[in-house]
Amino acid sequence: MKHLLSIEQLSREEIEAILDRAESFAEVGRRDIKKVPTLRGRTVVSLFYESSTRTSSSFDLAAKRLSADLVSVKAAGSSVDKGESLKDTIATLSAYDPAAIVIRHPYAGAAQMVAGWTAAAVVNAGDGKHEHPSQALLDVYTLRRRLGSLEGVRIWIVGDVLHSRVARSNLIAFNRMGAEVTVCGPPTLIPRGIEELGCEVSYSLDGIEEAEVVYALRMQKERMSESFVPSLREYAANFQIDSRRLNPRQLLMHPGPVNRGVELSGEAIDSPQSLITEQVAAGLVVRMAILFELLAGSEGQTPAGEGEASKPTPIGTPA
């Protein structure tokens, strides 16, 4: 695997290899010294054209935990503000000979184009409303830890599916891992033809009790002014996941940031069924695994668990 551009590109085996690798990094995270020398001397550029807290901080920390040199560029305050094109920005950053470029961009296909312009490995940290593969991987990782397997697990993805790259990547990833997915939301926010990706479509929460996992999406306030929904109040009345609608054996997930009281009630967020903080923790180890697979995985190292060579060695431990 040279780049991580989409979940679409990954087979079930490739997904599992990344998750297995992430498990081994979780073990590193429990040590006092949480750093391994794997990427020492190599450079990771993180280039964010959109605001992000979780994704950008966890990729940055993942690169540091792997001992890479990290350059973080935010579009605001950079030469992007001065009108530099994406292609020229990539040419500039590529001059530092980075091993990887992690990019988030507001338009679909940006990461794929970047992959054509640089020798670095490219990681898609979100391209428009298209894909967010690292999010899907960390969500599958979180569920796999909790459930063992996603085979036959019924998952409802609820909310603004139309504008959500998370919904698209997760739908593909959940399917690939054997889950059965239903997407649910108001008809104005469900894209026409989504069922051809392999899911059921529901315009109401009726039937959500069948789900083992409820995955709520962020509802953005600007959707009101575009008359996708009449009001947040009406949206919440029909689609909010609260403790009344969530039964005790269901798991609750959300990619963050949450609008408390809109797509999720406060008590649902804070309930023991909620995996939201586990998702964030998973984000770090999964992103370490992604960088490892792209930058070190191809150098003759076997997947975790198959040999001593694959065990990440903490800094300070004699080799």
Added chain:
Amino acid sequence: MSLTDALDVRAGEAAHLILRRATVLDPVAGIDSVHDVVVRDGKIAALASPGEADGDGAEVVEAEGLHAFPAFFDPHVHLRTPGHEHKEDVETGTRAAAAGGYCGILAMANTEPSVSTAADITALREQAQAAASVPVGFLATVTKEMKGEELTEMVELREAGAVGFTDDGLPITNAGVMRRALQYQHLCGGNIALHEEDPALSGGGAMHEGPVSAALGLAGVPSVSESTMVARDAALAGYERARIHVQHLSAAESVEVVRAAKAAGVQISAEASPHHLCLTDDAVRTLDPHRFKMNPPLREERDRQALIDGLRDGTIECIATDHAPHQPEEKDVPFEQAAMGVTGLETAFAALHTELVLPGVIDLALLIERMGGGAAPFDLERPTLAPGSEANVALCDLGAEWTVGEDGYESRSANSWCAGKTLTGRVLMTVAAGQVAYRLRSFSLGVAA
């Protein structure tokens, strides 16, 4: 009107040629046999028996095994001048047309500034007289600056030589303005060519709305954004007894609307582009804006089949390329940000021959008929090989394989939807308005040897 009377071209030497033993196919004139095509003083002097035409000082082209067609006519080309000469201009655009076998094109008016005054038309006509390899006609905008609000001085524009009117690139959203233009047509004449799109439905869309847009997370342009506007304008044209030409049909629903309007007696004509006839939105999965981002967008297989059916039954009377040149920096950006449009003049015939004729979807005669069908809706004589007519000839090798873009382009821009494709069938030589407008380099070298 003949092409040379109505359109403008750089004056040159009248062709004096014999195409020896060419297979001549002119479906409208009912010609389908092998002849020596004799071109003298820029006219088709005779279709002589094979091998019998007297040389008489003419250049003799050994054309055995090659096809001579009436050269093509494209009613929908963006020459980009004034204002965007870095993409195309009269000289490069008409060179591209000549290389594609065209003997006449109509240039759209969405330039910068737009072609909205008599002075604009006059200036463009002078450019064409100085630099055009094939005859060019210019359309003027329907509304001032294409704002969709006030009509241009349509009578004066016609007197200055505007062949017709169009706000192409943008729809005329206000039905009242559209109606006034149709009423005024009874005074000024000239067809009105329409880019049909309801921006309230298509706004922000980057591709066809359907399963592929759902998978890619791109905002969709629904088919109904086109078909509802075609239906509105067909109703208005019928009511006002006016005449409209619907540009670049893309959706099955629109074809059905045009078919029904024709059956109801509305004066409506329609065009389809080679890319809509050959591709579907499946191509957009590559997210390659160079080849697959255009407006209207590539739609689904059922739409493509409906366009082909429309071509067959005459609902769609002509093929128009919507040749839309853009420079790399306008396309080397993510799909949603990229400029819309692809070039098509140099590849239209070869692409349709490869994708539709060779697999047996349509026959060669129908293709040739539709490649010239764009003249009549604008009151122009369609090109023909009938003896006595002005010489407009496309000489083609139907067996020649070539890779698009390998030798560059005549156009100033390279955003061809066929880039990198291997096509079968190539234009070797074009005679337009009685002058040799184009020779493929390797072909002329062969002739010289």
